[in-house]
Structure formats: structure tokens, C-alpha cells
Amino acid sequence: MGVPKQRWTSEEEAALRAGVARHGVGNWRTILKDPEFSSTLRYRSNVDIKDKWRNMNAIVTTSGSRDKAKAAVKKTKAAPKNHDHSMAISTVASDGEDEIVDVKPIASVSSEAWNSSISKRSHSRLDNIIMEAVKSLNEPTGSHRTSIANYIEEQYWPPSDFDHILSAKLRELTTSGKLIKVISIFNQTKTL
DNA sequence: TTAGGGTTACAA
DNA sequence: TTGTAACCCTAA
CATH class of the missing domain: 1.10.10 (Arc Repressor Mutant, subunit A)
Incomplete structure (x- = not known):
């Protein structure tokens, strides 16, 4: 004002x-x-x-x-604020760095709210969140989907079906070239 | 003191 | 013009 x-x-x-x-x-x-x-x-x-x-x-x-x-x-x-979600996000930017991705089921907030808010409407937001997660995790070989999912879970309390959302988003990002998918020896999908 | 609703400034 | 973030106001 x-x-x-x-x-x-x-x-x-x-x-x-x-x-x-x-x-x-x-x-x-x-x-x-x-x-x-x-x-x-x-x-x-x-x-x-x-x-x-x-x-x-x-x-x-x-x-x-x-x-x-x-x-x-x-x-x-x-959004549930029951727990402390905490930690800090470290942020990052990534447009071409390594990141990995893997997702895991999460649970918490109502999927509707989360979905509509994050996934559906704010694509860029979700993109940023994923990028942020990858950067924050800062794993030299890229981040696993699981790690990213865990990170997002801690920071944003996604819905239980977040797995699908994240998977779709990761696919989209890898397709668009924002993320690079890497197959590790552990048979996991990673993105760099 | 906090939560929620609303307004305004600013950037793209 | 639109979207986002910061700030203000009020009720509980």
C-alpha cells in the first residue's frame, strides 16, 4: 500500500x-x-x-x-499443516543440469486441492517445484524419482495420487528436454 | 496472536 | 493485460 x-x-x-x-x-x-x-x-x-x-x-x-x-x-x-514440513528447500535452477526422477506414492492433502492447484493449473509451478527438488537434492548423478517425490512430499504435501501427476510431469519435462532421463544400473529411471 | 479475506504493487 | 507476491484489515 x-x-x-x-x-x-x-x-x-x-x-x-x-x-x-x-x-x-x-x-x-x-x-x-x-x-x-x-x-x-x-x-x-x-x-x-x-x-x-x-x-x-x-x-x-x-x-x-x-x-x-x-x-x-x-x-x-x-492444506494440512499438521506436521512440520520443514526443511528447507534449496532451490535451484536447472535448465539443463542433471536431475533424476522417480516417484513414489505419497499421501496427504486432498488430491483435488493439490491437483487443481499444482498440477492442473500451474504447470510452471510444478515444473519449478520439480526443478527445485532436483537442484536441492543436488545429486551428482541425478535424482531419483523417489527422492524428488520425497522432497516434494516434505515441502508441499501432495495428494496420494501425486505419483501419477509427478510421473506425467516428469515425462513431459523429459520430452521437452528440460530434464534428461537416465537409466541407472539399478534399473531406475533418472533424469539429468 | 493467528487465520482468512481482500487489496495493491510489480513483473512478464 | 494477466499472474504473482507482498501487504493490509478484520474476526476469532
Whole structure:
């Protein structure tokens, strides 16, 4: 509103993730007070980090910005926040690096919400999530689908049928050349 | 203090 | 113009 928007830095995001990992979702004040994160998040209020967490997990948006924003918000909220998902994502970029992929069944959130939010509507989002997972895993030989699935599970609580979604997406990414598929000696499909 | 809904700024 | 992220407001 009258103040210029202050974009979140990767450090702040990492601190937030770590804070959530440690204290759990919803304990914004506690996170803010944690000496380990307070310095990084000193310019953020509990509301700021709450909103940021909401955005970070609102993987998507639907069709109209406004509605989307709302949808995203709802998703976030509807999303299970029971556990601490935590950890930090390390992010990355990848457009040509190695990544591997393998998927495993996961369970948690309602597939509808997750699906509509991540897979269906935000392709790019899911792409980014996968890329992010690969980069974060940073495995020299590429990441297995399982690893990626686990990573996404921890970060985004996908639905139980996420397996299909991820498989399809990986196929799409390998087809488009964004990811390289590698067959390892373990007979697993990898992507680099 | 937190969650949820809504608004505004900014980038593509 | 549209989508996304940051920020504000209010209720519980």
C-alpha cells in the first residue's frame, strides 16, 4: 500500500522454512523470536511470515489473479499443516543440469486441492517445484524419482495420487528436454 | 496472536 | 493485460 514492496530474499525464505521446520506451522511469533531466525527475519512481522508461508505453499492460482490469489490462499489454508514440513528447500535452477526422477506414492492433502492447484493449473509451478527438488537434492548423478517425490512430499504435501501427476510431469519435462532421463544400473529411471 | 479475506504493487 | 507476491484489515 503506500510502501514499496519488500521482496523476500532467499535467506529470509530459508530462515522461514527452517523456522517452520523447528517450531511448526502457525507458530509465527515463536519463529520470529527464535534467535536463530530473528536476525534474518528482523524486518518481518509475524503476519509477514504467515503471509509469506501462505504464498510459498499456495502453489497456485487459478485463473484470475484475484480469484487466484484467493484460491491460493484457500489452498494454503486448507492444506494440512499438521506436521512440520520443514526443511528447507534449496532451490535451484536447472535448465539443463542433471536431475533424476522417480516417484513414489505419497499421501496427504486432498488430491483435488493439490491437483487443481499444482498440477492442473500451474504447470510452471510444478515444473519449478520439480526443478527445485532436483537442484536441492543436488545429486551428482541425478535424482531419483523417489527422492524428488520425497522432497516434494516434505515441502508441499501432495495428494496420494501425486505419483501419477509427478510421473506425467516428469515425462513431459523429459520430452521437452528440460530434464534428461537416465537409466541407472539399478534399473531406475533418472533424469539429468 | 493467528487465520482468512481482500487489496495493491510489480513483473512478464 | 494477466499472474504473482507482498501487504493490509478484520474476526476469532
